[in-house]
Amino acid sequence: MKQRSSIIGSVEALPHRVASHLSREIEGGDIIPGARLPTESQLADKFGVSRNVVREAIAQLRADGMIEARQGVGAFVMAPEQRTAIRIDREALKDQRNMEQLFELRSILETESATLAAARCASDDLAAIKAALDRMGGEERWEDGSIEADLLFHRAIARATGNSYIYTFISFVCEQIRQSIHYARLTNPLHDLVEVNVAEHVRIYDALAAHDPQAAGEAMRRHIDGAASRVGVELTAINRGK
Known part of the structure; x- marks a missing residue:
């Protein structure tokens, strides 16, 4: 060895x-x-x-x-x-409250990103999003390559908004959430995690393909809520100020 x-x-x-x-x-x-x-x-x-x-x-x-x-x-x-001036201390993300705040930021950014993308995405944008989705499926493929495909899916949606600032910020946030995906893999049954996670992404893609902004935003919001809950963060409570 x-x-x-x-x-x-x-x-x-x-x-x-x-x-x-x-x-x-x-x-x-x-x-x-x-x-x-x-x-x-x-x-x-x-x-x-x-x-x-x-x-x-x-x-x-x-x-x-x-x-x-x-x-x-x-x-x-x-x-x-x-170089970007934005920094998030990864050690700080071990604190539950900091992780909650990161997911809250993610929910705000990505819900609106999906809403805009549904209204603006072109056929090549949808093809890129679908290609990332196709790489995510299958329990046997739920390794680092699948995690990269998951993040690529979200970046492709951000790119489809046509707003370079949204893409920059969401790309940054995507890199910060890698460790939360790894943690979810360790704390949830793999079969259930893959099935639920892929289903959430399929709903987002279907809403984007239908060019339905409201459905796309809602599907993304539900996905972020689900992703947060899989690492012990309840966004509903945060949004109520609890």
């Missing part, structure tokens, strides 16, 4: 450790703006971890605005002046 590199230490929070090490290399100038990061395989070998760990670390750097992922090309380091 491959020995993990001493670069990252213990197995606890490996993605965070890898992300922190890469962040230091970027901030220190070892990896310059505009440079492409090594491949997942190369980084996995460098740090002595799995590619899944590397993938999560890259997602963290992307959420922090330090890198930009270009589909089919790779991940590139952003110049400091191009």
